[in-house]
Amino acid sequence: MHLSEILNHLGEERENYFQAVAPPVIQSSNFAFETLDDFRQAFADEYASHCYTRGNNPTVEILCKKLAALEKSEAAIVFGSGCAAIAAAILSNVKAGDHIVCVDAPYSWTKRLLRQFLPRFGVTHTFVNGKSIDAIREAIRPETTLLFLESPTSLTFELQDLAACAELAREHGMLTCIDNSYCSPIFQNPIEFGIDIVVHSGTKYLNGHSDVVVGVLCASQEIVERIYHSHLLMLGGILSPHDANLVIRGLRTLELRMHRSHDSAMKIANFLQRHQQVERVMFPFLKSSHQYNLAKKQMRGCGGLFSIRLKIECIEQAELFFERLERFLLAVSWGGHESLVLPFAGFHKMPGGVSSPIPWKLVRFYIGLEDPDWLIADLQQAFDATISL
Numbered sequence: 121m122h123l124s125e126i127l128n129h130l131g132e133e134r135e136n137y138f139q140a141v142a143p144p145v146i147q148s149s150n151f152a153f154e155t156l157d158d159f160r161q162a163f164a165d166e167y168a169s170h171c172y173t174r175g176n177n178p179t180v181e182i183l184c185k186k187l188a189a190l191e192k193s194e195a196a197i198v199f200g201s202g203c204a205a206i207a208a209a210i211l212s213n214v215k216a217g218d219h220i221v222c223v224d225a226p227y228s229w230t231k232r233l234l235r236q237f238l239p240r241f242g243v244t245h246t247f248v249n250g251k252s253i254d255a256i257r258e259a260i261r262p263e264t265t266l267l268f269l270e271s272p273t274s275l276t277f278e279l280q281d282l283a284a285c286a287e288l289a290r291e292h293g294m295l296t297c298i299d300n301s302y303c304s305p306i307f308q309n310p311i312e313f314g315i316d317i318v319v320h321s322g323t324k325y326l327n328g329h330s331d332v333v334v335g336v337l338c339a340s341q342e343i344v345e346r347i348y349h350s351h352l353l354m355l356g357g358i359l360s361p362h363d364a365n366l367v368i369r370g371l372r373t374l375e376l377r378m379h380r381s382h383d384s385a386m387k388i389a390n391f392l393q394r395h396q397q398v399e400r401v402m403f404p405f406l407k408s409s410h411q412y413n414l415a416k417k418q419m420r421g422c423g424g425l426f427s428i429r430l431k432i433e434c435i436e437q438a439e440l441f442f443e444r445l446e447r448f449l450l451a452v453s454w455g456g457h458e459s460l461v462l463p464f465a466g467f468h469k470m471p472g473g474v475s476s477p478i479p480w481k482l483v484r485f486y487i488g489l490e491d492p493d494w495l496i497a498d499l500q501q502a503f504d505a506t507i508s509l
C-alpha cells in the first residue's frame with residue numbers, strides 16, 4: 121500500500137462519523153449491545169470487536185491499522201509506553217529456565233528488565249556484541265528462546281545485520297524482536313529481513329510532537345493476538361483514545377519530519393566531523409562510519425539522532441559548551457520538533473557522588489525541524505566560548 125494512503129486514509133471509516141476528515145476521539149470505556157446475541161458474538165472474539173476499551177477502542181484501532189501497514193506486518197497493538205511494548209514482547213516469549221540473547225547497550229530500561237526483573241523468574245540472558253554474527257551465534261544455548269536486537273543502538277549507533285540475525289534465529293527455532301525506534305518504519309522495515317516482532321517507542325518519531333508517551337508492537341496476526349490476550353488485556357498497559365488520536369495526527373507528517381530531520385542531521389554531522397573540537401561523530405550514514413555499507417543495505421535513512429566524542433581536555437570546558445548552547449534544549453528523549461542535547465557530563469559529578477560509566481566526552485544530539493544553519497551557528501558560538509577558557 122502506498123505510504124500516502126496509509127498516513128492519510130487507511131483505517132478511517134468516515135461514513136461512520138459524519139464524513140469528518142479528522143477521526144473522533146471515542147472517549148468511552150464501555151460499549152453496549154442491542155441483543156444478547158450481539159453480546160455473545162462480541163465476547164467470543166474481543167480482539168475483533170468493541171466490548172471494553174482495555175480490549176479495543178475504535179480510535180485506537182485506526183492507529184493500529186496504520187502502524188501495521190507502516191511496518192508491513194499483519195497486525196499491530198499499542199501500549200501506554202515503549203517500555204510496556206518491549207516488556208510485553210519479551211515476557212510473552214519466555215518462561216522459567218529460558219535464556220535471551222540481547223545486543224549489548226540496548227535502551228536502558230530494556231537492559232534493566234533483563235538484568236533486574238527477569239532473573240527473579242528464572243530467565244537468564246547474555247549481552248553480546250551485535251556487530252558480530254559469530255558472537256551472537258556463540259551466545260546461543262539450547263534453552264535460548266529469544267534474540268533481542270536494537271539496530272542502530274540509540275547511544276553509540278551500532279548496527280546488527282538483520283537478515284543474518286533472522287536466519288540464525290530461525291535455524292535455532294528462536295524468535296527475533298527488534299526495537300526499531302531509531303529508524304521508524306520510514307527508514308527501516310525489519311520484517312522484510314525476516315525479523316518476527318518489531319517494537320517502537322512511539323513517543324519518539326511516530327508521535328513526533330513531544331506530547332504523548334506510547335509504545336507499539338507489530339508482528340504476525342498469530343503473535344499479536346497471543347500477546348494481546350496474554351499481556352495487553354492482562355497487564356492492562358493500554359494507550360488512551362485521546363493519546364491515540366494525537367498519534368494519528370502526528371503520523372500525518374511522519375514522512376516529512378523524518379526526511380527533514382535526516383537531511384539536517386547529515387549536514388550538522390558533516391559540520392561536526394570537520395570541527396577541531398570533535399574527535400568522532402557516530403552517525404551510520406557518514407561515509408567514515410565502520411558500518412556504512414550495512415547501513416546502506418538495510419536502512420533508507422538515519423533520522424536526526426547521533427552522538428559525538430568531544431576533543432576537549434577538561435570537563436569544565438565541556439560544561440561551558442553545554443551552558444552556551446542556546447538553541448538545543450538540554451533533555452532526554454528525542455523524535456520531536458525540537459533539537460536536543462544530552463551531555464553525558466550531566467551524569468558525572470552527580471549529587472551523592474555516583475558517576476555514570478559512560479564517558480563525559482560523549483554527547484548525544486537530536487536534530488529536530490529547525491533550520492540546520494541556525495543550529496550550526498549556535499554550535500559554533502558555543503565551541504568558540506570553550507577556547508577562551
Ligand SMILES: *Cc1c(COP(=O)(O)O)cnc(C)c1O
Pocket residue numbers: 201202203204227274299301302320321322323324333334335453
Ligand atoms: C525512549 C526509548 C524507549 C522507551 O520508550 P518509552 O516510550 O519512553 O517507554 C525504548 N527504546 C528506545 C530506543 C528509546 O529511545
